[in-house]
Amino acid sequence: MESAAVAQIRFDDRVAIVTGAGNGLGREYALELARRGAKVVVNDLGGSGSGVGASATAAERVVEEIRDLGGTAVANTDSVATRAGGASVVQTALDAWGRVDVLISNAGFLRNSRFEDLTDEQIDPIIDVHLKAAFYVGQPAYRAMRANGYGRMLFTGSASAMFGHAWQANYASGKGAMVGLSNVIALEGSAYGIQSNVLLPTAVSRLADEMDQGFMEIPEFAKSIQTADFSASDGRVVPEFNTPLALYLVSENCQATHGLYSSNSGRYARVRICAGEGWVAPKGSVPPTLEDISTHFDKISELGEFSQPMTVYEEFTAVAAAARKQGVYP
Structure with a gap:
């Protein structure tokens, strides 16, 4: 029996912030939010997949795409890894449209190596751009949401954290922290109309170029790769396959909060910590x-x-x- 048709989910009159929106997952989120009526702050420092360098080009290019499609967007190129930068990202939304309704905390990069070899230069920036940035952008965004009695927050976790990936102890630590942060925001936000969830997206992106294949030295991990069944994944590990669940979780239609969800090869599922x-x-x-x-x-x-x-x-x-x-x- 076919289910009844669902009215198109829209974001008209909503203001959304997407960090790391110059490429990959964040770009797709920003474009689809705009297509569905949201006003979007496209944040991207413009660095490489390993967090090196900066350029305004990435964010501005996505804003141009959105405007060419008839949407509304502004660019922000501040680093989310500093408190001043995070505040500026949110202020960009407030200056342009006077409110914040949606935050997708997506910015990040990768620097992988053996656990015992990780240096401070490989640990600290990863924690800054994943965990601290979630505070630096999340706190002012939360305050703006609380003032309006409505908000949707989505933090980007990773299967590397929840299930494990060799040579990614730093990245997994930052991503795993998103679960604890989001759970507390969901509890506190329940008093003010604010919901919070975590998404574990799966996509081949430019971060894959930063992955040193040295992790194949771990026999059990190498075996898991060599014996994995990817038959349901052909053409389905692209950013676009993650967008529907990400945007549903930050929509007014979604009433789920305090959750952890996986998006992998077109399979969408709740992940439990029990x-x-x-x-x-x-x-x-x-x-x-x-x-x-x-x-x-x-x-x-x-x-x-x-x-x-x-x-x-x-x-x-x-x-x-x-x-x-x-x-x-x-």
């Missing part, structure tokens, strides 16, 4: 021993029954339920 039922130590205030943990480690590791706490405190409720189920507490 806790198994686990093993509950015997009643009382005496902690179990290491040997107790060893004895029950299989039970601790099971995920047959699991809970998905949406706050720290909901985990306590899940623990009490497990204790009752296992007969430890009435």
